[in-house]
Amino acid sequence: MFKKILIKKGLCLAALMASGMVxxxxxxxxxxxxxxxxxxxxxPYTAVWLESAxxxxxxxxxxxxxxxxxxxxEGGGEKWLKDLRQWWRRDGRSLxxxxxxxxxATKLAGVHQLTYTQGAAPLGNLxxxxxxxxxxxxxxxxxxxxxxxxxxxxxxxxxxxxxTGTAEVGAVTLELNP
Amino acid sequence: MKNxxxxxxxxxxxxxxxxxxxxxxxxxxxxxxxxxxxxWATFDLAVSTEFFTFDSGAPRIDGIQVISPDANQxxxxxxxxxKLRTSFDVEINQPGTYKIFSASSGLTARWEGAxxxxxxxxxxxxxxxxxxxxxxVPKDAKNLEVTQASRRIxxxxxxxxxxxxxxxxxxxxxELVPVTHPNDLAVSExxxxxxxxxxxxAVGAKIEVVEGGSRYRLSPGEQRYETDKNGHVKIxxxxxxxxxxxxxxxxxxxxxxxxxxxxxxxxxxxxxxx
Numbered sequence: 392m393f394k395k396i397l398i399k400k401g402l403c404l405a406a407l408m409a410s411g412m413v414x415x416x417x418x419x420x421x422x423x424x425x426x427x428x429x430x431x432x433x434x435p436y437t438a439v440w441l442e443s444a445x446x447x448x449x450x451x452x453x454x455x456x457x458x459x460x461x462x463x464x465e466g467g468g469e470k471w472l473k474d475l476r477q478w479w480r481r482d483g484r485s486l487x488x489x490x491x492x493x494x495x496a497t498k499l500a501g502v503h504q505l506t507y508t509q510g511a512a513p514l515g516n517l518x519x520x521x522x523x524x525x526x527x528x529x530x531x532x533x534x535x536x537x538x539x540x541x542x543x544x545x546x547x548x549x550x551x552x553x554x555t556g557t558a559e560v561g562a563v564t565l566e567l568n569p
Numbered sequence: 570m571k572n573x574x575x576x577x578x579x580x581x582x583x584x585x586x587x588x589x590x591x592x593x594x595x596x597x598x599x600x601x602x603x604x605x606x607x608x609w610a611t612f613d614l615a616v617s618t619e620f621f622t623f624d625s626g627a628p629r630i631d632g633i634q635v636i637s638p639d640a641n642q643x644x645x646x647x648x649x650x651x652k653l654r655t656s657f658d659v660e661i662n663q664p665g666t667y668k669i670f671s672a673s674s675g676l677t678a679r680w681e682g683a684x685x686x687x688x689x690x691x692x693x694x695x696x697x698x699x700x701x702x703x704x705x706v707p708k709d710a711k712n713l714e715v716t717q718a719s720r721r722i723x724x725x726x727x728x729x730x731x732x733x734x735x736x737x738x739x740x741x742x743x744e745l746v747p748v749t750h751p752n753d754l755a756v757s758e759x760x761x762x763x764x765x766x767x768x769x770x771a772v773g774a775k776i777e778v779v780e781g782g783s784r785y786r787l788s789p790g791e792q793r794y795e796t797d798k799n800g801h802v803k804i805x806x807x808x809x810x811x812x813x814x815x816x817x818x819x820x821x822x823x824x825x826x827x828x829x830x831x832x833x834x835x836x837x838x839x840x841x842x843x
């Protein structure tokens with residue numbers, strides 16, 4: 392009897408852990424910052440955000456991550472956030488930096504993983520609808536590029552979408568978890 | 570050759586309804602969108618045949634004013650008066666939109682004297698003193714035209730998110746009232762503005778828009794628009810860049826002694842987003 396309960400408990404725990412590993416509802420995003428062979432390379436400023444497909448006042452805009460040089464003197468690299476022009480116009484210019492869980496230092500070339508959980512900041516409760524994931528990268532002394540991944544939320548089963556830039560943004564993968 | 574030039578001048582006069590002239594004044598900001606805590610913006614004021622190159626002359630700085638986002642007047646700094654441009658700096662440190670402008674208005678008159686000679690008031694280069702107007706025009710003047718003329722030149726710079734407190738119209742002369750904020754322009758979205766003349770919709774005002782860098786194009790490539798019955802105009806930008814917008818308006822709804830009313834407006838806009 393006692394043993395049985397133990398086993399049951401163990402099973403329950405295992406089941407819970409398993410569901411945890413499949414991961415909670417939300418988005419996993421991977422962003423490739425391409426390795427560029429240039430004379431003077433500065434790690435790029437990056438903004439990751441979502442926009443709903445609605446227009447006007449109904450439009451939802453959510454900034455998920457912003458990477459910038461926040462240690463620079465004179466108010467930091469915040470001064471140059473405006474160079475992420477599309478994001479700046481959509482959301483950045485109305486925000487005050489730094490933002491917990493959103494802002495971070497610029498990243499080296501390579502693939503970077505980001506995880507956002509439904510119901511938790513900065514994603515919050517993403518309502519049912521059509522969205523576009525935007526990744527904008529601007530590099531000092533370099534170019535600027537925006538890559539978009541359209542998606543529908545929520546999903547019934549894990550879904551993977553991707554897009555690739557041509558210059559400043561490498562492969563962007565969006566995994567949607569139900 | 571001389572005939573050709575005269576002919577060219579004559580034909581320019583004949584199609585005087587264009588807004589872009591051989592020489593246009595412009596006020597060019599170093600940038601229109603600032604982030605972080607802001608900093609300095611620098612401006613060039615010049616007259617030229619192309620946008621935005623320095624090739625003709627520098628207007629004087631006298632009338633330049635700056636309205637900060639909290640709707641107060643602030644001072645320009647580091648004025649430089651060159652041969653081809655007049656430059657100055659403005660410290661941008663309040664979140665919101667700054668308006669940098671010069672506006673003037675007054676009466677001008679032209680007539681034919683009894684001897685057939687043309688007369689003008691105020692005399693070329695002189696400042697108009699309205700008190701002198703009554704005595705300046707001869708009693709026997711023929712074909713007297715008195716114009717109530719207004720001129721405005723402006724540009725806008727925003728720190729952070731755009732605001733509208735500095736953009737309130739004065740209801741004097743030809744003015745632009747934003748539907749689309751002038752520091753919120755994108756190629757993918759048409760920009761809408763309302764033009765007012767003395768506070769009322771300027772109906773049928775002629776608008777021309779020219780992208781900077783005209784020196785390097787085969788033609789100026791101006792876009793022409795006209796305001797509708799509400800003074801409204803919708804502008805479609807071709808691509809990102811710095812643009813000159815000129816507007817002209819004329820009617821005969823003038824207050825005496827003026828017989829007609831004219832408004833001249835120009836602004837520099839930056840389209841930053843596709």
